[in-house]
Amino acid sequence: xxxxxxxxxxxxxxxxxxxxxxxxxxxxxxxxxxxxxxxxxxxxxxxxxxxxxxxxxxxxxxxxxxxxxxxxxxxxxxxxxxxxxxxxxxxxxxxxxxxxxxxxxxxxxxxxxxxxxxxxxxxxxxxxxxxxxxxxxxxxxxxxxxxxxxxxxxxxxxxxxxxxxxxxxxxxxxxxxxxxxxxxxxxxxxxxxxxxxxxxxxxxxxxxxxxxxxxxxxxxxxxxxxxxxxxxxxxxxxxxxxxxxxxxxxxxxxxxxxxxxxxxxxxxxxxxxxxxxxxxxxxxxxxxxxxxxxxxxxxxxxxxxxxxxxxxxxxxxxxxxxxxxxxxxxxxxxxxxxxxxxxxxxxxxxxxxxxxxxxxxxxxxxxxxxxxxxxxxxxxxxxxxxxxxxxxxxxxxxxxxxxxxxxxxxxxxxxxxxxxxxxxxxxxxxxxxxxxxxxxxxxxxxxxxxxxxxxxxxxxxxxxxxxxxxxxxxxxxxxxxxxxxxx
Amino acid sequence: xxxxxxxxxxxxxxxxxxxxxxxxxxxxxxxxxxxxxxxxxxxxxxxxxxxxxxxxxxxxxxxxxxxxxxxxxxxxxxxxxxxxxxxxxxxxxxxxxxxxxxxxxxxxxxxxxxxxxxxxxxxxxxxxxxxxxxxxxxxxxxxxxxxxxxxxxxxxxxxxxxxxxxxxxxxxxxxxxxxxxxxxxxxxxxxxxxxxxxxxxxxxxxxxxxxxxxxxxxxxxxxxxxxxxxxxxxxxxxxxxxxxxxxxxxxxxxxxxxxxxxxxxxxxxxxxxxxxxxxxxxxxxxxxxxxxxxxxxxxxxxxxxxxxxxxxxxxxxxxxxxxxxxxxxxxxxxxxxxxxxxxxxxxxxxxxxxxxxxxxxxxxxxxxxxxxxxxxxxxxxxxxxxxxxxxxxxxxxxxxxxxxxxxxxxxxxxxxxxxxxxxxxxxxxxxxxxxxxxxxxxxxxxxxxxxxxxxxx
Numbered sequence: 036x037x038x039x040x041x042x043x044x045x046x047x048x049x050x051x052x053x054x055x056x057x058x059x060x061x062x063x064x065x066x067x068x069x070x071x072x073x074x075x076x077x078x079x080x081x082x083x084x085x086x087x088x089x090x091x092x093x094x095x096x097x098x099x100x101x102x103x104x105x106x107x108x109x110x111x112x113x114x115x116x117x118x119x120x121x122x123x124x125x126x127x128x129x130x131x132x133x134x135x136x137x138x139x140x141x142x143x144x145x146x147x148x149x150x151x152x153x154x155x156x157x158x159x160x161x162x163x164x165x166x167x168x169x170x171x172x173x174x175x176x177x178x179x180x181x182x183x184x185x186x187x188x189x190x191x192x193x194x195x196x197x198x199x200x201x202x203x204x205x206x207x208x209x210x211x212x213x214x215x216x217x218x219x220x221x222x223x224x225x226x227x228x229x230x231x232x233x234x235x236x237x238x239x240x241x242x243x244x245x246x247x248x249x250x251x252x253x254x255x256x257x258x259x260x261x262x263x264x265x266x267x268x269x270x271x272x273x274x275x276x277x278x279x280x281x282x283x284x285x286x287x288x289x290x291x292x293x294x295x296x297x298x299x300x301x302x303x304x305x306x307x308x309x310x311x312x313x314x315x316x317x318x319x320x321x322x323x324x325x326x327x328x329x330x331x332x333x334x335x336x337x338x339x340x341x342x343x344x345x346x347x348x349x350x351x352x353x354x355x356x357x358x359x360x361x362x363x364x365x366x367x368x369x370x371x372x373x374x375x376x377x378x379x380x381x382x383x384x385x386x387x388x389x390x391x392x393x394x395x396x397x398x399x400x401x402x403x404x405x406x407x408x409x410x411x412x413x414x415x416x417x418x419x420x421x422x423x424x425x426x427x428x429x430x431x432x433x434x435x436x437x438x439x440x441x442x443x444x445x446x447x448x449x450x451x452x453x454x455x456x457x458x459x460x461x462x463x464x465x466x467x468x469x470x471x472x473x474x475x476x477x478x479x480x481x482x483x484x485x486x487x488x489x490x491x492x493x494x495x496x497x498x499x500x501x502x503x504x505x506x507x508x509x510x511x512x513x514x515x516x517x518x519x520x521x522x
Numbered sequence: 523x524x525x526x527x528x529x530x531x532x533x534x535x536x537x538x539x540x541x542x543x544x545x546x547x548x549x550x551x552x553x554x555x556x557x558x559x560x561x562x563x564x565x566x567x568x569x570x571x572x573x574x575x576x577x578x579x580x581x582x583x584x585x586x587x588x589x590x591x592x593x594x595x596x597x598x599x600x601x602x603x604x605x606x607x608x609x610x611x612x613x614x615x616x617x618x619x620x621x622x623x624x625x626x627x628x629x630x631x632x633x634x635x636x637x638x639x640x641x642x643x644x645x646x647x648x649x650x651x652x653x654x655x656x657x658x659x660x661x662x663x664x665x666x667x668x669x670x671x672x673x674x675x676x677x678x679x680x681x682x683x684x685x686x687x688x689x690x691x692x693x694x695x696x697x698x699x700x701x702x703x704x705x706x707x708x709x710x711x712x713x714x715x716x717x718x719x720x721x722x723x724x725x726x727x728x729x730x731x732x733x734x735x736x737x738x739x740x741x742x743x744x745x746x747x748x749x750x751x752x753x754x755x756x757x758x759x760x761x762x763x764x765x766x767x768x769x770x771x772x773x774x775x776x777x778x779x780x781x782x783x784x785x786x787x788x789x790x791x792x793x794x795x796x797x798x799x800x801x802x803x804x805x806x807x808x809x810x811x812x813x814x815x816x817x818x819x820x821x822x823x824x825x826x827x828x829x830x831x832x833x834x835x836x837x838x839x840x841x842x843x844x845x846x847x848x849x850x851x852x853x854x855x856x857x858x859x860x861x862x863x864x865x866x867x868x869x870x871x872x873x874x875x876x877x878x879x880x881x882x883x884x885x886x887x888x889x890x891x892x893x894x895x896x897x898x899x900x901x902x903x904x905x906x907x908x909x910x911x912x913x914x915x916x917x918x919x920x921x922x923x924x925x926x927x928x929x930x931x932x933x934x935x936x937x938x939x940x941x942x943x944x945x946x947x948x949x950x951x952x953x954x955x956x957x958x959x960x961x962x963x964x965x966x967x968x969x970x971x972x973x974x975x976x977x978x979x
Contacts, residue, residue, distance in 0.1 A: 136878075158904075161895065162895040162896060162900075165894060165895040165896075165900075166895055166896055169889070169894065173941070176938070176941055177941060184938050184942060187938075188931075188934055188935075188938055191930075191934060192927065192930060192931050192934070195894075195927060195930055196927045199923045199926055199927055200920075200923065202904070202907070202923070203907065203911065203919060203920060203923050206904070206907050206908055206911045206912075207911050207916075209908065210908070210911055210912045
């Protein structure tokens with residue numbers, strides 16, 4: 036029942052918001068609902084018993100409204116519900132048109148995302164997966180920046196194309212289930228699929244997730260979409276929706292097509308590592324701050340994709356830890372980008388400089404967030420990336436070498452960008468720039484606190500995923516039995 | 523049977539009402555008459571009544587399809603109240619002709635004899651030839667009528683020829699007898715029978731606008747008055763597929779190999795041509811014409827992969843498709859009126875700004891047509907894929923999925939226009955009836971998508 040609450044609170048609040056016209060009221064209600072949801076989620080995190088919910092109301096060809104969670108879902112839901120209050124807060128005291136509709140859509144996105152992470156049934160998962168796309172599409176289309184019509188359509192079709200292949204995969208698996216067909220994950224996990232089928236089925240399933248993350252070469256929608264998206268839109272995309280891809284891969288690929296995973300393991304790792312280098316180099320060459328952050332996000336996500344396929348304990352732990360840390364960091368970064376853009380009126384790095392002189396506090400906060408993104412020790416990013424690289428090392432030393440480049444390269448382009456934004460001589464036109472306002476502290480300080488605290492004391496998150504990571508290990512054992520050479 | 527008689531009488535009553543020159547009476551009479559017909563049809567549920575020496579069989583299949591078509595016609599009539607207000611002449615004939623076409627549609631869902639199928643197709647088609655030319659002064663409308671009539675006559679001629687050949691071979695018009703006759707050849711049909719069957723299928727394929735017999739569709743859809751286009755896209759298609767299903771089910775299954783191949787080619791071509799050609803359209807009616815060809819492809823995919831269990835999918839798909847298509851045409855009429863009769867997709871520009879609620883529901887309807895989850899259109903496509911993948915037709919399923927992606931693309935062209943800023947020459951006027959019906963259809967599409975997955979129990 037508690038899961039149904041978590042799922043429905045944002046949805047119902049979103050509907051209620053549609054009747055309000057006052058912008059401040061709408062935002063406060065949205066914020067209150069998302070905080071309430073966060074509190075309920077935290078109670079779930081700290082409670083000893085697990086909850087699940089199955090509705091008899093909806094039970095048709097293969098689909099059932101069955102909600103439940105394990106450690107992986109819990110991390111994802113924690114991330115979602117942690118970030119949404121901030122995403123809503125990011126809109127406070129800002130000029131926005133049709134506020135009631137915007138926040139209704141944001142909350143609808145939240146519902147869909149929670150649904151994705153809670154679904155215990157593949158078709159239900161798919162429905163929420165697609166459903167999350169629709170409000171985001173409209174958030175981007177109606178509140179986006181220049182060229183939004185073309186870019187949003189590309190984004191929409193690109194991601195939907197992947198999803199439809201996922202649908203094909205789900206129906207195919209549905210037909211394989213014995214007896215009365217079902218799309219329950221538990222039934223899918225027990226399927227024994229021949230290896231040559233798994234080899235092609237892997238890609239049918241993986242494409243949707245690869246596009247969502249995005250993994251090289253499925254990334255071409257990403258930078259233009261991020262660039263034109265509104266701040267809140269890009270926070271949803273980069274903070275949470277990329278994690279849908281990771282979650283989907285963990286849910287579908289490893290338990291259901293383990294032999295396919297083994298067959299394509301190195302291919303995907305190499306693709307991920309290509310993505311790391313490729314995105315980092317492009318990020319370095321960017322003069323547009325928002326695009327730079329977009330590519331840096333892609334570089335980090337690519338490392339996560341590579342680490343996911345290493346299939347060992349370290350990298351899996353690092354991956355799940357990095358899910359939280361990347362989400363928090365990227366949201367803070369995009370918020371910073373928004374602050375800088377508001378103050379300077381540009382995203383062009385060439386025109387910035389010397390902002391530190393007027394806004395010293397902002398410079399300090401940005402530095403902290405940038406440190407988190409670079410994965411400097413004592414920040415959350417370090418814990419995650421270190422574990423992932425340690426995992427890659429076990430697979431092959433060369434993988435670790437290339438993977439390790441993420442840290443180095445991200446230091447290069449992030450610090451270079453930081454230098455161009457904050458340091459140097461003051462530009463004349465930036466005379467009137469103000470420092471951070473209280474509302475903005477309210478946004479940034481908690482996120483930075485999370486980055487730093489998790490960097491020093493990551494244990495709570497590890498405890499959270501302990502059981503599920505070992506579950507994953509257990510799921511992978513049959514494979515090593517089949518292919519002993521791998522281990 | 524009583525439903526069929528009442529509908530015929532209703533058409534004649536409407537014609538006579540035309541003499542009274544009182545337009546306000548027409549819609550209420552037609553709608554209440556059809557509601558009674560729904561009741562009469564449902565009364566026959568489960569009886570399997572046969573008439574005219576077993577030439578028509580009103581089984582549950584045909585009743586379900588008839589009721590679905592009557593509901594769709596009622597929807598069209600309710601929307602028509604506003605539409606026909608502008609027209610001063612021959613309104614009664616419009617209503618009467620649609621009702622007559624509906625009678626033909628009944629026969630197409632309930633035949634068990636080739637002659638009955640032929641009569642049904644003709645009774646359906648002839649009113650449509652007239653209706654397509656409804657705008658007498660419009661060049662386009664005349665062209666549509668003429669084109670439809672000419673090509674339709676060709677198709678009918680082929681169809682009749684096919685019946686004659688099959689009769690020549692099997693000495694029967696009754697499909698069950700033809701089926702036993704075919705069965706004795708074990709798939710190696712004599713050429714005369716084979717060609718006859720092929721011609722019969724061709725005649726029906728023409729009606730459902732399956733490629734490569736689709737060439738009339740875009741021109742006729744574009745030229746015909748929009749409400750007639752809506753009727754053609756929904757009721758005629760539903761009737762055509764019901765006839766197709768019956769023809770295969772009681773007459774031809776298991777399909778002889780050459781016929782099966784021909785039908786698969788038709789499915790593939792419909793999916794390909796419908797979707798790819800729709801991409802290039804800037805005229806809304808032509809876009810919907812090509813997308814209706816594409817939908818024919820999906821329905822055929824279901825029908826061919828697993829015929830026995832496809833009846834409910836067929837009903838669901840056609841009903842849900844109709845439920846979304848008709849309000850879209852109405853919304854199109856509304857925006858077209860206020861943008862100087864412009865029929866481009868860009869007529870939708872600024873709809874969101876002017877009428878946000880209509881825009882939201884238009885989006886839901888378009889999402890249903892595109893097959894996005896939580897709408898009935900998704901469930902319809904899902905069920906089609908369950909059938910085709912379940913039978914192991916993996917390649918054509920993947921092909922159909924790629925085509926579904928293309929489908930999303932062009933439907934979202936329209937969505938994009940709705941949410942693009944733009945100005946209309948005059949403010950859009952939506953009457954209360956139209957608005958509430960659009961909302962009802964939108965809600966119905968979502969509710970059907972979440973709860974009612976199986977209409978034919």
